[in-house]
Amino acid sequence: MNLIEQHASFGGTQSVFRHTSKTLNCDMTFGIFVPQHAEGTRLPVIYWLSGLTCTEQNFVTKAGAQAYAAEHGVIVVAPDTSPRGDDVADDPAYDLGKGAGFYLNATQAPWAAHFRMYDYIVDELPALIEANFPVSERRSIMGHSMGGHGAITIALKNPGRYRAVSAFSPIVAPSQVPWGEKAFAAYLGPDRETWKQYDATALLASATERLPILIDQGEADNFLAEQLKPEIFTAEAARHNHPVTLNLRLGYDHSYYFIASFIGTHIAHHANALKA
Numbered sequence: 198m199n200l201i202e203q204h205a206s207f208g209g210t211q212s213v214f215r216h217t218s219k220t221l222n223c224d225m226t227f228g229i230f231v232p233q234h235a236e237g238t239r240l241p242v243i244y245w246l247s248g249l250t251c252t253e254q255n256f257v258t259k260a261g262a263q264a265y266a267a268e269h270g271v272i273v274v275a276p277d278t279s280p281r282g283d284d285v286a287d288d289p290a291y292d293l294g295k296g297a298g299f300y301l302n303a304t305q306a307p308w309a310a311h312f313r314m315y316d317y318i319v320d321e322l323p324a325l326i327e328a329n330f331p332v333s334e335r336r337s338i339m340g341h342s343m344g345g346h347g348a349i350t351i352a353l354k355n356p357g358r359y360r361a362v363s364a365f366s367p368i369v370a371p372s373q374v375p376w377g378e379k380a381f382a383a384y385l386g387p388d389r390e391t392w393k394q395y396d397a398t399a400l401l402a403s404a405t406e407r408l409p410i411l412i413d414q415g416e417a418d419n420f421l422a423e424q425l426k427p428e429i430f431t432a433e434a435a436r437h438n439h440p441v442t443l444n445l446r447l448g449y450d451h452s453y454y455f456i457a458s459f460i461g462t463h464i465a466h467h468a469n470a471l472k473a
């Protein structure tokens with residue numbers, strides 16, 4: 198692991214590291230905020246998953262999470278959104294290939310060689326963090342848009358692994374919206390049955406843990422009607438008695454201005470669950 202940058206922030210440190218990922222078969226970067234803490238203590242950790250076109254930098258520099266993580270004494274890890282490098286397959290469009298890993302394990306050429314973001318986020322990255330930073334086994338997960346899809350699906354597929362899950366403007370029904378249909382067809386192939394394993398709405402029926410899901414959604418979000426459709430998810434959650442809180446925020450769009458406005462309430466929500 199190599200340190201790329203480090204800054205003092207709210208009494209703690211915001212760093213970016215690079216490491217070689219065996220899962221993704223390439224070098225990856227991630228951001229990590231570690232609050233001030235007593236020597237020898239281990240802190241709970243929140244994993245943040247970013248959206249389309251992002252690297253770790255978008256969250257680290259725009260969300261304003263450090264102040265709240267410092268206040269609550271939680272570590273926050275923000276990985277990149279896809280494998281990177283010259284030999285990694287890509288597409289000219291912003292919603293496929295690099296920057297658009299969709300937090301799944303691709304099965305189709307040319308993607309399958311590197312695009313295994315599901316295994317990276319669930320297994321390799323936490324193992325790396327737990328071996329090198331003062332984290333406890335109390336972990337939670339949150340994300341934005343494509344990263345909200347990642348956070349919710351990963352929590353639903355891994356009962357007992359996360360103590361809280363939340364999302365900003367998540368893609369909750371990828372099999373039913375253009376972003377998801379395009380990415381899932383490319384990464385997983387045309388058989389829609391295989392898509393269900395990464396579709397939050399489809400996963401609700403078989404979930405074995407009813408971990409409450411907190412969602413904040415901007416009402417003025419340009420992607421709301423075509424790509425996000427939270428009403429599909431809340432209706433299915435109600436059918437399965439899965440607790441979902443959907444806060445519709447008047448006037449807010451899809452941007453990090455929205456995330457920064459409510460990241461404090463999400464980190465407080467996670468901290469409560471992580472410390473309970």
Ligand SMILES: N[C@@H](CCC(=O)N[C@@H](CSC=O)C(=O)NCC(=O)O)C(=O)O
Pocket residue numbers: 247248249250251255259291341342343344451452453
């Ligand atoms: N470039 C695209 C839209 C890209 C975009 O809005 N990306 C969002 C996430 S969207 C869902 O995953 C984002 O977080 N961007 C980074 C940022 O710093 O705002 C277009 O123009 O349509």
